[in-house]
Amino acid sequence: MNIIEKILAKASDRSDVNPGEIIEANIDKVMANDITAPLAVKAFKDMGGKKVWNKEGIILVLDHLVPANRDRSAELHMLLRGFVREQKIKYFYDVGRGGVCHQIMMENHVKPGEVIVGGDSHTCTYGAIGAFATGIGSTEVASVFLTGKLWFKVPKAINIVVKGKLKQPIAPKDLILYIIGQFKADGVTYMGVKFSGKAIRDTSIDGRMTLCNMVVEMGAKNGIIEPDEKTALYLKERRLTPFDFIKDDADAKYYKTVYYDASELEPMVACPFTVDNVKPVSEVDNVEVDQAVIGSCTNGRLEDLRLAAQIFRNKKVKRGVRVLIIPSSQKVYVDAMNEGLLETFIKAGALICNPCCGPCYGGHLGLLAAEEVCISTTNRNFVGRMGSPTAKIYLASPATVASSALTGRITDPRYKDG
Amino acid sequence: MEIWGKALKYGSDINTDVIIPGQFLVLTNSEELAKHAMEGLDLEFHKKVKERKIIVAEKNFGCGSSREQAPIALKYAGVRCILAHSFARIFYRNAVNVGLPVLECGKVVMRILDGDELYINPKTGIIKNISRDVEFKVNPVPDFLLEIMEMGLVKFIREKRKK
Numbered sequence: 385m386n387i388i389e390k391i392l393a394k395a396s397d398r399s400d401v402n403p404g405e406i407i408e409a410n411i412d413k414v415m416a417n418d419i420t421a422p423l424a425v426k427a428f429k430d431m432g433g434k435k436v437w438n439k440e441g442i443i444l445v446l447d448h449l450v451p452a453n454r455d456r457s458a459e460l461h462m463l464l465r466g467f468v469r470e471q472k473i474k475y476f477y478d479v480g481r482g483g484v485c486h487q488i489m490m491e492n493h494v495k496p497g498e499v500i501v502g503g504d505s506h507t508c509t510y511g512a513i514g515a516f517a518t519g520i521g522s523t524e525v526a527s528v529f530l531t532g533k534l535w536f537k538v539p540k541a542i543n544i545v546v547k548g549k550l551k552q553p554i555a556p557k558d559l560i561l562y563i564i565g566q567f568k569a570d571g572v573t574y575m576g577v578k579f580s581g582k583a584i585r586d587t588s589i590d591g592r593m594t595l596c597n598m599v600v601e602m603g604a605k606n607g608i609i610e611p612d613e614k615t616a617l618y619l620k621e622r623r624l625t626p627f628d629f630i631k632d633d634a635d636a637k638y639y640k641t642v643y644y645d646a647s648e649l650e651p652m653v654a655c656p657f658t659v660d661n662v663k664p665v666s667e668v669d670n671v672e673v674d675q676a677v678i679g680s681c682t683n684g685r686l687e688d689l690r691l692a693a694q695i696f697r698n699k700k701v702k703r704g705v706r707v708l709i710i711p712s713s714q715k716v717y718v719d720a721m722n723e724g725l726l727e728t729f730i731k732a733g734a735l736i737c738n739p740c741c742g743p744c745y746g747g748h749l750g751l752l753a754a755e756e757v758c759i760s761t762t763n764r765n766f767v768g769r770m771g772s773p774t775a776k777i778y779l780a781s782p783a784t785v786a787s788s789a790l791t792g793r794i795t796d797p798r799y800k801d802g
Numbered sequence: 803m804e805i806w807g808k809a810l811k812y813g814s815d816i817n818t819d820v821i822i823p824g825q826f827l828v829l830t831n832s833e834e835l836a837k838h839a840m841e842g843l844d845l846e847f848h849k850k851v852k853e854r855k856i857i858v859a860e861k862n863f864g865c866g867s868s869r870e871q872a873p874i875a876l877k878y879a880g881v882r883c884i885l886a887h888s889f890a891r892i893f894y895r896n897a898v899n900v901g902l903p904v905l906e907c908g909k910v911v912m913r914i915l916d917g918d919e920l921y922i923n924p925k926t927g928i929i930k931n932i933s934r935d936v937e938f939k940v941n942p943v944p945d946f947l948l949e950i951m952e953m954g955l956v957k958f959i960r961e962k963r964k965k
């Protein structure tokens with residue numbers, strides 16, 4: 385069996401499973417945030433739920449509307465605080481205690497080999513350390529609150545082998561954008577995606593999270609990377625012990641295996657209005673930008689901020705461009721502060737926002753006016769995703785976004801001054 | 803379950819952000835959400851859906867976010883069923899769970915034009931284009947899903963717990 389089948393077999397107490405089979409899995413952890421959990425709480429009550437299946441298996445995070453931007457968001461937060469008190473939910477990340485839900489999960493909760501579901505499509509991020517994790521809707525979140533179980537169809541899986549080396553400032557974001565451009569938005573619908581090969585082994589856990597985060601943009605059910613020494617170190621540093629590594633069997637089967645070479649990659653940009661509309665930066669480098677955003681569950685981690693700070697050091701953001709830096713958690717915020725990155729950003733003329741989703745999904749903080757152009761490290765560029773339906777969003781790596789902020793137009797980070 | 807109605811056609815990759823834009827996710831009431839259904843894509847939607855209650859779309863319908871508010875908004879806006887060439891995974895599950903019938907149809911959707919009168923039976927996978935007098939067979943919805951699709955997951959679980 386492959387890593388995905390092995391995890392699902394274990395979770396459903398079976399000796400083996402095959403793609404296409406429907407199984408019922410025991411869920412290790414379920415996550416929901418401030419726009420998906422309120423509906424789940426309501427559904428939980430409507431189902432006749434009195435007590436959750438495991439008060440330590442539920443993680444609730446406020447991140448989409450943080451701090452509350454209006455009375456209605458404050459009410460959603462209040463509703464969740466009430467649920468947390470009533471059910472004695474152990475892990476609740478209130479305003480000022482957490483950050484973007486997926487980052488919080490990866491810093492404090494996810495372990496390899498676990499089955500984790502989340503009321504958010506980017507739950508697939510957790511495959512970065514070898515967990516099976518996928519997004520679900522609020523009603524299913526409620527059913528997991530109640531029973532701790534969920535049905536899945538065992539997915540067909542593809543193996544994406546990336547050889548060669550990512551040459552800085554080319555980043556994992558450029559790689560995943562390139563791959564999405566090849567597969568297109570529905571290229572791997574319902575399937576599992578494993579990343580492997582030398583370039584993946586060489587990629588940090590932060591970078592692996594960026595890769596797994598975006599597999600849903602080509603329709604995948606989950607993304608996954610076999611755990612290794614980097615994973616072990618990551619887990620030990622966060623005291624996520626003990627842990628158990630599940631990997632492919634020697635005779636593991638994949639529906640398809642595809643190969644890429646990271647050494648040949650250029651900086652890539654996803655152009656409006658679909659994530660699969662991917663072009664090399666050289667084809668869009670005359671586009672002027674009004675706003676640049678560095679943050680989100682895709683690219684708001686320490687490594688991303690370091691990459692951006694390198695570019696901003698002793699430079700000024702171009703007049704007329706506003707830059708939002710959004711660390712993806714309180715921990716990332718402190719780490720960035722201790723390394724002096726925040727000062728670099730401030731001196732360059734960037735605004736540092738609180739850890740949260742920011743403008744990423746268009747509900748809060750830093751939205752765009754009609755016809756404005758934004759270059760962003762986030763993961764979606766759909767119509768209206770960041771405010772006005774006529775605003776345009778280009779998705780790129782932290783290096784490309786930072787370089788573009790300095791010049792005022794989309795800029796190849798390899799030639800940032802020019 | 804049998805469904806009748808007229809087709810309302812849309813294209814590929816209709817994402818949940820256009821079905822219900824992010825700014826409305828603070829709403830928890832289904833009727834209120836319904837008022838903003840498809841607001842990111844088609845400002846005429848509400849007028850159209852009065853007449854044409856079966857969405858017929860191309861590939862990857864409902865891609866993007868896991869927001870269940872998307873199928874809820876469509877259902878309460880009056881949509882009776884969605885036929886698509888293919889669906890995004892989370893949207894498909896969400897639609898079933900909120901009790902909005904969905905049927906994956908492949909190329910069949912090309913043979914349905916806007917306004918065509920349709921008959922749909924998810925249990926048998928039979929779709930009739932009454933306007934053009936043709937019948938198609940697609941993969942039927944598996945029984946266990948059909949049951950959830952008929953009553954929605956909340957009621958399904960409530961009933962099961964009673965037993």
Ligand code: SF4
Pocket residue numbers: 447448484485486504506680681682740741744745762763
């Ligand atoms: S950062 Fe963006 S994509 Fe990630 S959870 Fe928040 S809104 Fe969703």
